[in-house]
Amino acid sequence: MDMDIAMAATKVILTTERIIDNAQIRRAPDRTRIPFFTADAVVEAPFGCAPHECYGTYEPFFDHMDSYAKQLSADPEKGAADYLKTHFYDTETFGGTTSRNSVQPQCWTRVDADGVFMMTDPSAYTASELLAVMSARLLSDGQIVFAGVGIPLLAATLAQRLHAPSLTILFEGGVIGPFVVPGVLPPSTNEQRCTRNANMVLPNTDVMLLLQRGYIDVGFMGGAQIDRYGNLNSSFIGDPESPKIRLPGTGGGNDISSLTNMIVAMKHEKRRFVPKVDFVTSPGFLTGGASRADAGLVTGGMFRVVTDLALMGFGSENRQVKVLALHQGVSREQVLDNTGFDLAFDDELTETKPPSEEELAVVRELDPEQLYTV
Incomplete structure (x- = not known):
């Protein structure tokens, strides 16, 4: 009750x-x-x-x-x-307020606090490490983040370590505030390492209820295909009757993208950025304009798309994706050549700061075996 x-x-x-x-x-x-x-x-x-x-x-x-x-x-x-x-x-009053936030700095177990990780070369990093760092910078202290495994979990944990100690991670499997141990990352949100020393473990349906009640600030996931309106496909490639490739499917992706603000992290390739996704697993802004709200999805929507080439947002009126910033050394032509549709660039286009030595050191401490960052 x-x-x-x-x-x-x-x-x-x-x-x-x-x-x-x-x-x-x-x-x-x-x-x-x-x-x-x-x-x-x-x-x-x-x-x-x-x-x-x-x-x-x-x-x-x-x-x-x-x-x-x-x-x-x-x-x-x-x-x-x-x-x-x-x-x-006439009696003494006992009172006070508190909040059980997720992972305080003193909770961390470092693998090698003074070792090779802090000697990281900031000029050499993988595309996956770049995705994790750029995504982490979008997260703020105190936010409640619904994250999948892989880059989303790595980015959220990186944010906790560096600038958002009171950020809380939720997993679809029912875990709130997982205790992520460096070098022991879970391969799935339903794996036992997710629940060990977590703040709370709930039934999957109760986690989705938290989404419906509006408690989640950010949903964070990837996808195999994305179109100009931010619709994601993680179900299959090709004809639905005889798909060429069958993908993992929706999981909680549809619930997350329907009910909260979304950050998507993925490699920037023409086969991924397509004019029309083969299947809408997770809705973005549907066909643009007010179509999302007209379909009954009155909350949430796509916030940012992070790729290994650029940082993108969405137009306030047409709801089409546009490039807000390029990563260091990336040209407009390079982005356009790897996108399967016409892509707009913001009038105040900027360049992102490359990953710092500290950011890369923490990423490599968290994932020394490159489970997520290969």
């Missing part, structure tokens, strides 16, 4: 006997019932259940209950006033 109440309420105030360290929460993520970002305030109230019991902490105060009953039976109005004055208005 607690989760249902939290989801239905406009404002949520939680009371607790004791506020504990985040590390204790992470030892048993399956026991967490309400994600922190649904709560507006937390009040620490020792003996807050009294005179009733708090299971595992204290028993009912039966003498107190009997005294209360006698006060009210003798003179209900005066008895109630005296009781409130004695036990509420």
